[in-house]
Amino acid sequence: MLRAGVAVLAGHWRRHPLQLAMAVVGLVLATALWTGVQAINVEARASYARAAALLDQDRLARLLPRAGDRLDEADFVRLRRAGWLVAPVIEGAGEGADGRRLHLVGIDPLTAPPGALTLALAEGATLAAFITPPGRFLADAATAAAAAGQLPGPVEVVAGIAPGVVIGDVGIVQNLLGAEGELSRLILWPDQPAGLPDWQEVAPDLRRESPAAAGDLSRLTASFHLNLTAFGFLAFVVGLFIVHAAVGLAFEARRTGFRIMRALGLPLAALVALAAGELLLLALLAGAAGVALGYLVAGALMPDVAATLAGLYGAEVAGGLALRAEWWAGGLAMAVAGTLVAAAAGLLGLARMPALPAARPRAWARASGRRIGAQAAAGAAGVVLALTATALPGLSAAFVAVAALLLGAALVLPGMLAAALALLAGVVRGPVAGWFLADTRQGLSGLSLALMALLLALAANIGVGTMVASFRLTFTAWLDQRLASELYVTGRDEAEAEALRAWLAPRAAAVLPIWSVEGPLAGQPGEIYGVVDHSTYRRNWPLLAALPDAWNRVAAGEALLVNEQLARRAGLAPGDRLELPGGARLEVAGVYSDYGNPVGQAIVAAARLSSLYPRHERRRWAVRVAAADAPALARALARAFDLPAGAVVLQAEVKAASLAIFERTFAVTAALNLFTLGVAAVALFASLVTLAGLRLPQLAPVWALGLTRARLARLELARALMLAALVLAAALPLGLGLAWLLLARVNVAAFGWRLPMHLFPADWARLGLLALLAAAIAAAGPARRLARRPPADLLAVFAHER
Template structure:
């Protein structure tokens, strides 16, 4: 009985293979995009864990500062109190050929010292004498040409992109004098010792299982997850549409089966079995696609994480059982979620009722209102959460509320717009077209939601990236206003260089800074000479009128946006750089890409408070056409071990290349989401095909040709895509504003100005049109070529 019944149920798909294809492909795509992102994330996390284990940081608790760094005095106090700790200094060491992660450890107390002194690996004991630096062979290229480095030992035991050395060398290279990054807690038991929370209330004890990755990299993974989830949701729209239709079309069959003695529960179990079968098949296909997609995207993700966030992702994509199981689980969960509504209606509706397309169209109004109320509730909840709470997750909650809420508002909005259009239509045919579109809405609204979300995401993320790029370009031009930047090794070489430059009439501006710690935050204080370069070019966001005069007479200071936001200091506020060094904030400047606080004071003010600031870097001002000649002369007249000169154009080009590479993944996911939305329209139009004919045949009988009807199908799809695009625009811009003004501030500490890119909107509208035309082309072609006999079947009642 069950086998025969199951066979009868499944025979529906034999009759409607396109519907089955839409269901399987929709679910496979949803699973593929979600699992691709999960594969990338888990690969990255596994890589971080591998790197952590290689460096001996895994399995141990770590003390980290609330803000900035840990003063050496705190470390000494804890040691005196009996705590066994291993100090670590860590930071990005910026080099002409990119940056590396520089880690300084104390070889005598480092937890893995004994393990790492294995004869087959590198001898950590060598760290003591003579002082060396250790790195992976693949990292060596970045250090080529750097003068006066300690001896280098190459080892495969370290991850790529990491340089390990003695803490004293790291302190010099990073200029983190007396400032530690973290303390590894070497003992688990603390009997008889004063608790760490009492001894060092400003330090946070991070458990062995806690995240070792930076906050920025975490937010990047969160972003990827959000994208994956959005794509998953868009894919589920396809599933919901096809499952609902599959149940509705089989109501006659259900009625017959019930009449033959099948209970409702038995029928539900059989339908669920059918869905599980489909979910597992589609999930399996999705996993294969997801694996391939992750493999394609991983190199770009790795490059992004390495270039911007300083995290290294190595190795090939591994097929993890947990990933396979979670992917199949998501396919089953997604199917259950997308089928829930259809099953609920199936339970509620009397079995003898055969709901058709006609009743759906006119009973949909109440459903639209309920959806709109829920959607408005979600938007308001997101807004309230943002007002009441802070943090990155709340920002994402606001985004989720906005996106989902707007999607739920869409059917009601579209219905109202189409009603207005119908009333405004003058011709009989156009009136029918608008009315027909409104009647079609229950069948296509999910696809329209998917399209609107995809377009809004494209507009939002595109506006964010383009605004960031434009701001970044402008900022680079302002910030790197010298034509050449030169570094030397000591003050004697600096004097020699300045004299050499003076003799050639080249203006040199010293770049001198000191690392200090104020209010527990590490701050780099720059000293600037009074020069038009600063007055004309510095990227100031907010300032008092007498900004530069205040700075150069020594009373004022400029601070970067990150510091301003972290300490809530704005023009007019006072900043204490030390107990007896106070300045008034005269202005705030943008400083993109730098996670740390910065202050700019006059050079005399800096030297007065920190007399031993080294003088080893200079910005050279000269006409652009003279740059190549001067670079050549510098190379000829100075030993390359003593001097490092970089052409600004080169810095800008490299920075921009890193920037663009960062957003390759975002662009790819954007396009994929749009593709899925296009597919959602196609599947909804195809699944509607059979119930469309009874709507179209009478119009054909009234004298509208099949060719005209086919064109109208195309125009209908275009009109719906245009409406979705028009409604997606304000949502996309709102999304961009949230990303630029809320998420960025929470994640990175800087706010970006928002620019509008109407040409990009037109390009997106074009893409939406292409998706709509491709989706409607097949049904329209079918309609144009349909045989009259097929249309006549609608009226037939004898043959």
């Protein structure tokens, strides 16, 4: 009997390969998206850990030169001889084969903090080869390819080194950079012996920098990963809708078979076990395929993720991807759990199935009407929760608001659609239109999951798209404002800086100082810049809020400007007073936007900066010159002073680089958006196919009353388009709400600045067309089948009334 049961179950799939394909595709897609996102997350996190361990850039405190950007190697030896555990690092720019910039980092493996270099060396060169000229260099695969032939020694590929970075021995890199005897910084080991002398007495020319940024970085990247995870989960849920539809259809279609088997004596428990076993097998097979596909998706997205994180937060992620055991375990577990959730209703129905014929369709419709009502109530509660969470501070609250809003809106959707259809029914005339709307309403329950999936996919598209586009617009404008000067020049010391200024003065329209000091602002690490009164600032500086006459008051030295981050953290508004390090209290004349800067910043007049902090360094200048003349002037300047690379920066290059990074920055989000929409389309298709089979008994009477099959098919198509349009109408406000949450809540909580929200109706129109197209494609198949259905099938409905 069991064997017969298996044969019945399997036989169904053999006769309906499309249903099987749908169930498999749904599971594969759901698992793939989930796994892909998890893979990216896991890989990115592992990558930071490795990168941090390799370079200890952000994890450990360091000693930097007080003046200039190089320190004397003798300081390193002096500190070591005094007992301080410090490791030398020399950095500088090099050029790769394709003109790509290489960041050369020279380290000493013998004094590097524990765990740091042993890692790279274990995979790459032996120590002897590493430190013996011509040396070995370590880089990730892409960088190694670009660096090949450009360095004296071979470049070995070590996964996990930050993109663009080439690591070599300190002595060899010094030699390459022409910086013998010079170091960029000293890394302080985290644990130092007790009883050491004060390092400032040993090396008074150095200053200590704490690893404070590390905390910020992990918090920022954490929010990015949370975003990705949420996306992955959303995609998974959407995929489960497909599985639910396919499995539901399979159960529905096999009711008769099940009943016969029960009547023939197959125990209910055995039947349920068989069905569950079938699902488990399906879940494992499709789950495995999904994990593999997810790996490919992640592999394709990985370089973009790396670029996104690098561009957004300065967190370097290597683009490599390794297939990890935990993805298999996690992916398969999700697939099995998801299948069981999606099939729970089917299994439950099977377990409770009476031996007698099932309830009438109308009763089912009434029951589903009650369900829609309950769902709508739950959804409304979700929306209320979202509104409440919006009012609360903090990143978690912001994400709770996002989740509650999306979920709540999805649950409310069927109720809203039913209401909209009821409203329409009151307006339209004619029996066909009336039947069309009433029939659509009744079909809502079966389609509701697919429609929710579509709603979520569309809303996510609109929300994230709006955020990305707003960010791009704001960022571009901000770049134009902030990088107003054509050239940025840094002298190696103050004497050279003064010589540079003197040389530039007759050749440029203006040479503006960029002077700064670091110090606590409102109790947190901050920086204070001094500017001279020049139209460059008045015209270009982006002020979010300002007192009248702000620039004049700053120029007069009686007021200052603060960046948005500082204003938000310290609760400052124009008119408030801010205490500067040293005790001076100045009025805040304005707040300016300062995207991407993690620390608080204030701007005062240059003269005021000099009077407050007479020892501040004076090495940087911003140069105003006709844009066309800038490159030539930069070359002439570098030649005249034999300046090292990086001492003269062309604004156009910085802007282009920033924008290039940015264009890739949200590529991942865009790709995931498209995937999600695709999955939603498949879900819709699956639901329509499911319904098409079930709805035959409802269509047969209408056909018998005289509507042709072709007309019925057209109506089916129209129904899908109408529903898609209604969902789109609901998705638009939801998406904009989502965008607002992301820009005004999540962003502020995570990064400390708020982005202005811009609206992009053209994008919505494109998305709307895409959604209608997806709905039309999804509905086309079932409609065509209906049009070609032999009349005998329709007649048969009356013959074997269930």
